[in-house]
Amino acid sequence: xxxxxxxxxxxxxxxxxxxxxxxxxxxxxxxxxxxxxxxxxxxxxxxxxxxxxxxxxxxxxxxxxxxxxxxxxxxxxxxxxxxxxxxxxxxxxxxxxxxxxxxxxxxxxxxxxxxxxxxxxxxxxxxxxxxxxxxxxxxxxxxxxxxxxxxxxxxxxxxxxxxxxxxxxxxxxxxxxxxxxxxxxxxxxxxxxxxxxxxxxxxxxxxxxxxxxxxxxxxxxxxxxxxxxxxxxxxxxxxxxxxxxxxxxxxxxxxxxxxxxxxxxxxxxxxxxxxxxx
Amino acid sequence: xxxxxxxxxxxxxxxxxxxxxxxxxxxxxxxxxxxxxxxxxxxxxxxxxxxxxxxxxxxxxxxxxxxxxxxxxxxxxxxxxxxxxxxxxxxxxxxxxxxxxxxxxxxxxxxxxxxxxxxxxxxxxxxxxxxxxxxxxxxxxxxxxxxxxxxxxxxxxxxxxxxxxxxxxxxxxxxxxxxxxxxxxxxxxxxxxxxxxxxxxxxxxxxxxxxxxxxxxxxxxxxxxxxxxxxxxxxxxxxxxxxxxxxxxxxxxxxxxxxxxxxxxxxxxxxxxxxxxx
DNA sequence: ACCAATATGGAACTACTAGTACAGAGTTAA
DNA sequence: TTAACTCTGTACTAGTAGTTCCATATTGGT
Numbered sequence: 001x002x003x004x005x006x007x008x009x010x011x012x013x014x015x016x017x018x019x020x021x022x023x024x025x026x027x028x029x030x031x032x033x034x035x036x037x038x039x040x041x042x043x044x045x046x047x048x049x050x051x052x053x054x055x056x057x058x059x060x061x062x063x064x065x066x067x068x069x070x071x072x073x074x075x076x077x078x079x080x081x082x083x084x085x086x087x088x089x090x091x092x093x094x095x096x097x098x099x100x101x102x103x104x105x106x107x108x109x110x111x112x113x114x115x116x117x118x119x120x121x122x123x124x125x126x127x128x129x130x131x132x133x134x135x136x137x138x139x140x141x142x143x144x145x146x147x148x149x150x151x152x153x154x155x156x157x158x159x160x161x162x163x164x165x166x167x168x169x170x171x172x173x174x175x176x177x178x179x180x181x182x183x184x185x186x187x188x189x190x191x192x193x194x195x196x197x198x199x200x201x202x203x204x205x206x207x208x209x210x211x212x213x214x215x216x217x218x219x220x221x222x223x224x225x226x227x228x229x230x231x232x233x234x235x236x237x238x239x240x241x242x243x244x245x246x247x248x249x250x251x252x253x254x255x256x257x258x259x260x261x262x263x264x265x266x267x268x269x270x271x272x273x274x275x276x277x278x
Numbered sequence: 279x280x281x282x283x284x285x286x287x288x289x290x291x292x293x294x295x296x297x298x299x300x301x302x303x304x305x306x307x308x309x310x311x312x313x314x315x316x317x318x319x320x321x322x323x324x325x326x327x328x329x330x331x332x333x334x335x336x337x338x339x340x341x342x343x344x345x346x347x348x349x350x351x352x353x354x355x356x357x358x359x360x361x362x363x364x365x366x367x368x369x370x371x372x373x374x375x376x377x378x379x380x381x382x383x384x385x386x387x388x389x390x391x392x393x394x395x396x397x398x399x400x401x402x403x404x405x406x407x408x409x410x411x412x413x414x415x416x417x418x419x420x421x422x423x424x425x426x427x428x429x430x431x432x433x434x435x436x437x438x439x440x441x442x443x444x445x446x447x448x449x450x451x452x453x454x455x456x457x458x459x460x461x462x463x464x465x466x467x468x469x470x471x472x473x474x475x476x477x478x479x480x481x482x483x484x485x486x487x488x489x490x491x492x493x494x495x496x497x498x499x500x501x502x503x504x505x506x507x508x509x510x511x512x513x514x515x516x517x518x519x520x521x522x523x524x525x526x527x528x529x530x531x532x533x534x535x536x537x538x539x540x541x542x543x544x545x546x547x548x549x550x551x552x553x554x555x556x
Numbered sequence: 557a558c559c560a561a562t563a564t565g566g567a568a569c570t571a572c573t574a575g576t577a578c579a580g581a582g583t584t585a586a
Numbered sequence: 587t588t589a590a591c592t593c594t595g596t597a598c599t600a601g602t603a604g605t606t607c608c609a610t611a612t613t614g615g616t
Contacts, residue, residue, distance in 0.1 A: 052566085105537075245532050
């Protein structure tokens with residue numbers, strides 16, 4: 001009884017519903033699930049029944065109260081949005097010797113990129129680039145088990161643009177002495193996608209305590225570090241159930257590099273040519 | 279002001295939101311739009327802010343009350359459900375100027391991915407995955423100045439799946455003694471995008487001389503290493519900008535990881551669980 | 557056509573939620 | 587360091603929504 005969708009419950013219960021209750025049921029199915037998020041009175045009016053009838057209706061579905069029913073609807077909507085199986089309708093899951101594996105993977109990665117574009121506030125992105133391009137203070141970079149390579153990639157490129165970059169090792173043992181130089185106003189960019197790294201969280205807390213300007217790059221489920229962060233750039237990484245794909249995070253990093261370089265060009269161009277010569 | 283989506287308003291208003299209000303904004307974007315249908319207190323708890331902050335947040339978005347905001351959310355959801363072809367919610371409304379830099383960059387990255395899908399022969403991709411999944415012999419990994427991070431990323435993931443992985447430093451000084459163990463039939467994966475690395479080319483020549491099975495991952499202009507390679511996977515990286523974008527290469531790497539893991543699952547699953555335990 | 561049983565909506569009631577004021581925590585500038 | 591200011595959460599109030607009860611309408615059986 002627990003795991004059933006509301007729509008399924010309606011179909012099951014339909015036969016024992018009274019005439020007015022059926023009107024309520026049809027009203028809900030007609031524009032599912034939005035009308036269920038409305039107050040009872042509005043639901044009732046739209047379905048052509050009274051509030052009391054709507055209440056009896058949700059009671060028939062097995063919900064203890066109207067808020068309880070709404071909670072179920074919300075969880076269902078969330079589930080549907082988050083599980084990427086919504087598009088598995090067209091893609092047959094894992095056939096052996098799949099010739100178009102790569103095509104499917106790339107298609108999903110494109111979806112991730114699109115969603116990320118919608119998820120990332122342009123102002124946050126721009127703010128970070130401007131800050132990086134200014135080149136003031138020290139900028140610390142840290143990542144988790146896999147995302148550490150992204151931090152490295154970002155560092156390697158930013159080195160061409162500005163001074164004062166330091167890589168941070170989040171492991172507790174080596175962390176303390178790396179932190180002692182952190183000054184208020186320094187920048188710290190932290191990569192954390194699930195499974196979230198506990199030691200990264202500790203490191204972030206300490207950086208926040210030292211008044212560093214904390215930037216978090218994470219996935220759509222939001223690392224708990226978000227709590228400490230001044231700026232959060234969330235990417236969409238969800239793939240089918242097996243693994244997530246960080247391609248969108250990587251692309252964000254490249255966009256950061258490109259934009260920061262563009263902004264810092266007057267200064268950066270000299271730097272770059274002097275590096276290239278050596 | 280009327281016809282704007284709630285998400286659009288958030289993006290517009292983001293810059294004038296306070297820290298706690300931004301947490302609320304992110305919370306809503308993270309699981310949009312469901313959390314907005316919850317009571318204020320629940321919204322607040324999930325976003326890590328107080329009820330009062332959430333109220334101030336919706337007020338900033340231009341809604342006269344919380345119920346007013348919820349109504350807008352419902353109408354928006356309805357709208358999206360009713361026009362089925364308009365499903366692409368990825369119409370992120372941005373301000374003028376360079377505020378849409380990120381959008382443009384992502385759009386171009388998507389183009390790169392599409393082109394790459396057309397450029398990479400599925401058979402070559404599959405052949406490499408099968409070879410990696412078999413786990414025979416040693417697999418060497420090397421990259422250039424920036425692509426070395428991609429090699430590292432690939433290595434970190436493949437370690438979960440199979441033994442016998444070694445990172446190769448292409449610098450002449452350290453190269454010789456790393457090469458002495460290379461046996462015929464060993465695999466070598468080399469990343470080389472322009473500007474192509476001379477020392478990588480030398481390393482590739484030597485690997486080929488030692489009869490290693492050489493795999494080249496490169497860009498559409500084809501590194502000269504291609505002449506030594508048994509397998510070539512070319513990605514589209516061109517951008518209309520100063521630098522190229524390696525996002526498609528990264529995505530290829532992730533696809534390799536995913537497919538290889540899938541193929542090697544019977545063996546890999548044991549490996550992974552034993553690693554996770556330690 | 558009448559009666560019994562059930563369904564229905566209106567109105568009163570209760571509980572909970574949104575809204576508000578305020579105090580203290582945190583931030584910034586002098 | 588201090589002082590001014592802004593931000594943020596708590597405690598409270600007012601209002602609105604959900605709930606319940608009951609009179610009325612409707613249905614179905616005899």
